[in-house]
Amino acid sequence: MAKLLSLLAVAQLGAAIDNGLGRTPPLGWRSWNLYNRNVNQSLMEAIMDGMVSKKRQVDGVPTSLCDLGYCDVGLDDNWQNCDGGQKYHYHGDSGIPIINQSRFPDMVAMTAHAHRLGLTAGWYLNNCICSEGTSTDAMYQSDVAALTVFNFDGVKLDGCGKQLDLDKWAQLLNGTGRKVLIENCHWGRTVPNATWCPWNFFRTSGDVRASYGSVVGNLQTTTEWAQKNLSRPGCWGYPDMLEVGVPGLSYQESRSHFAAWAIVSSPLVLSMDVNNDKVMDDVWDIISNKEILAVNQAWAGHSGSPFKQANRTVQLPDYFMRIQGVVVPYKEQVHSWQFFYKPVGDNKVAVLLMNHDTAAQDLVLNFSEVPGLKCQKCQVRCLFKHKDLGSHETSFTSKSVASHDSRMFLLSDASVEFVYA
DSSP states (O other): OHHHHHHHOOOOOOOOOOOOSSOOEEEESSSHHHTTTTOOHHHHHHHHHTTOOOEEHHHHHHHETTGOOOEEEEEOSOOOOOTTSSSSSSSSTOOOOOOOTTTOOOOOHHHHHHHTTTTTEEEEOOSTTTSSSSSSHHHHHHHHHHHHHHTHHHHHHHSSSSOOOHHHHHHHHHHHTSSOEEESSSTTOOOOOTTTTTTEEEOOBBBOOOOOOOOHHHHTHHHHHHTTTTTTBEEEEEEOOOOOTTTTTOHHHHHHHHHHHHTOOOOOOSSSOOOHHHHHHHHHHHTTOHHHHHHHHSSSSSEEEEEEEEEEEEETTOEEETTEEEEOSSSSEEEEEEEEEEEETTTTTEEEEOOOSSSEEEEEEEEEEEOOOOSSSSEETTTTTTTTEEEESSSSEEEEOTOOOOEEEEEEEESSOOOOO
């Protein structure tokens, strides 16, 4: 506590955010979907161990989630003592956040555990469970000081409570002299412009759920920011955590979900039980797909967006946003099928063909319609099967794509020797 108080005395306001982080979409894990409010230090440290476990292989090599890039472990809500304050809920009268010691007896030890494993540790502020009905400068300063004392490397700033000034958060975090990855979780209500983005990634949507309609609905909220070039290195649009491995999605829906988040350059934040062998075995080939991860991490001037869709629409259950439990319906139904693209450099373009319909259908990709694709005789590589499908003139047809399934390809000029990188 003495160290926390002393740090408060030297907290300074910085300029704008300039932390050099999030140059590619962040990858990691966060606690809310698995543990909800039933989280504690032992559970978090067990997840950290799971993130570096090499029980599974990629290309015959024992590989951990962190080896693939998922090296951040984030603690979500309910670390705080909601009844700890007198004037406030989980802040003392002087603004210092009050930890629930029965759940988190030693935050410093927890982040040290992450660091020993080669991981980074994320925290959570502006909490939604017992959110504060007011905000003070002392709260902002004390929260940032606590983050520094506890040695967290990143922070999720939620949309609850009154501490909603993201400029102030960024200035204080910069003022610590530490590089802190900042997530703006204001559910699409606080968004960037061409000259302003005091965070590293921002929520474009309300909360996602483990249903195909919810996944597709949240996916649509990224389009505006891609088309305005406002989802970009250091400021990525984010339609919420991945529901892959969470009960509610089929295998086909899960891989469509993962591929969709990848092709729109979303941060890829896992949320399932990484220590559950059945869950991990079921989704390992999805989340460990290095070719799709490479598409997600690539930057060639555009973050990925739809370029063609069916005229016919279909109704999907759960096709709406949830913001603090409030249902916000989308104004239009979803297209029967939808195609996304993302340039990945070296004149290569990734495409994702999604079947949103309730029945299987053929999906026809015309090369001339893919933005930025310069070939009419194109080499097609299937990123799901890691297989070259040969060269094709003008178009390629994916036959009988099942309901809520998809196909993801990498396209390149067939006249140039094909080398995947």
